[in-house]
Amino acid sequence: NKIILLKHRPSGKPTLEDFKFSEEEKPTPKDGEILLKTLYVSVDPYLRGRMRDEESYIPPFKLDQPLESSIIAEVIESKNSNFKKGEFVSGLLKWKEYQTAAGNGLNKVNKEAAPLTAYLGVLGLTGITAYLGLKKIGDLKGGETLLVSGAAGAVGSVVGQIGKIMGCNLVGIAGSDEKIERIKEKFGFDDGINYKTANDMKKAIGAACPKGVDVYFDNVGGEILDAAMANINKFGRVINCGAISLYNEEKKPVGPRHEGTLIKKSVLMQGFTIMDYVKDFGPAINQLSTWLKDGKLTYSETIVEGFENIPQAFLDLFEGKNKGKMIVKV
Numbered sequence: 001n002k003i004i005l006l007k008h009r010p011s012g013k014p015t016l017e018d019f020k021f022s023e024e025e026k027p028t029p030k031d032g033e034i035l036l037k038t039l040y041v042s043v044d045p046y047l048r049g050r051m052r053d054e055e056s057y058i059p060p061f062k063l064d065q066p067l068e069s070s071i072i073a074e075v076i077e078s079k080n081s082n083f084k085k086g087e088f089v090s091g092l093l094k095w096k097e098y099q100t101a102a103g104n105g106l107n108k109v110n111k112e113a114a115p116l117t118a119y120l121g122v123l124g125l126t127g128i129t130a131y132l133g134l135k136k137i138g139d140l141k142g143g144e145t146l147l148v149s150g151a152a153g154a155v156g157s158v159v160g161q162i163g164k165i166m167g168c169n170l171v172g173i174a175g176s177d178e179k180i181e182r183i184k185e186k187f188g189f190d191d192g193i194n195y196k197t198a199n200d201m202k203k204a205i206g207a208a209c210p211k212g213v214d215v216y217f218d219n220v221g222g223e224i225l226d227a228a229m230a231n232i233n234k235f236g237r238v239i240n241c242g243a244i245s246l247y248n249e250e251k252k253p254v255g256p257r258h259e260g261t262l263i264k265k266s267v268l269m270q271g272f273t274i275m276d277y278v279k280d281f282g283p284a285i286n287q288l289s290t291w292l293k294d295g296k297l298t299y300s301e302t303i304v305e306g307f308e309n310i311p312q313a314f315l316d317l318f319e320g321k322n323k324g325k326m327i328v329k330v
């Protein structure tokens with residue numbers, strides 16, 4: 001049974017050296033347990049935070065212990081009356097080919113209702129993050145300008161489409177011309193900015209958002225956030241969802257630098273972690289599923305093959321190699 005452990009806590013950008021492959025005996029379920037076969041593994045930017053030994057909203061990974069993330073698995077043996085052999089579940093599971101579980105914290109997923117991988121993306125935590133981040137903090141109204149960074153990614157592409165459903169002017173920021181073309185064609189963005197080639201992000205955002213930015217959904221933080229704040233409107237809302245541009249920085253950025261703008265423009269800026277809203281997951285998934293069935297929502301995914309490629313797929317998130325949700329098929 002192959003497993004992947006955390007070998008070192010990375011300094012700066014993680015590398016393959018930070019992970020260790022190992023093998024253990026395939027486990028056998030005890031009474032009350034199920035045996036799970038890993039099918040699809042979600043790799044996510046937030047896992048970088050769990051590699052640091054510091055207090056957060058979720059405990060850090062331990063050295064020489066298996067990493068974990070959201071996984072879709074098949075029940076291949078059951079000694080728990082709540083699960084049957086052949087059922088599929090999603091949940092926070094270890095990076096192991098096979099593992100046993102007691103069943104708490106696992107959700108059954110229906111292969112007939114949507115492809116299994118959708119439960120890691122558009123109907124999973126990233127889709128829910130997009131929907132609830134916008135709903136709880138964005139207070140978005142039709143006709144407003146919504147700016148989204150990480151716009152071609154798992155969260156950003158869903159944020160954009162919800163903005164379109166709500167009748168907003170939509171501008172996305174992403175890291176290649178190809179991604180900008182795709183967010184316009186596939187996800188309905190009105191305009192897009194390639195942050196890797198734009199000379200001056202403040203001016204580029206100003207040109208793409210002639211009426212200013214009413215709501216900024218921030219997935220990247222750092223200098224792109226500064227440029228967005230320079231274009232924010234009076235009573236604007238800023239949703240601090242993620243800051244991937246800073247996740248590999250060893251030095252913490254110095255002091256918040258937006259107080260002036262927040263005060264002068266009466267801007268609301270709020271962070272969240274999706275686990276703040278667990279009780280709202282059910283209605284969020286229902287709404288996302290309905291939009292998906294009605295053809296109002298679509299999604300992209302990059303599916304990498306092979307258990308041994310899980311660490312590389314994770315590293316590739318920081319290079320923007322994914323188009324939509326990054327998933328490893330085991």
Ligand code: NDP
Nearest residue numbers: 045153154155174175219220241242243244245273274320
């Ligand atoms: P994505 O699918 O968006 O993948 C990450 C993307 O980030 C890459 O494709 C890349 O796209 C972009 N990126 C990488 N490095 C940089 C950089 N230095 N500057 C700007 N962009 C960069 O991942 P997710 O949709 O899963 O996550 C998006 C964000 O949302 C992350 O910050 C994540 O931590 C956060 N998040 C927060 C949650 C919460 O509860 N608050 C829950 C889930 C996610 P490109 O080619 O455009 O550079």
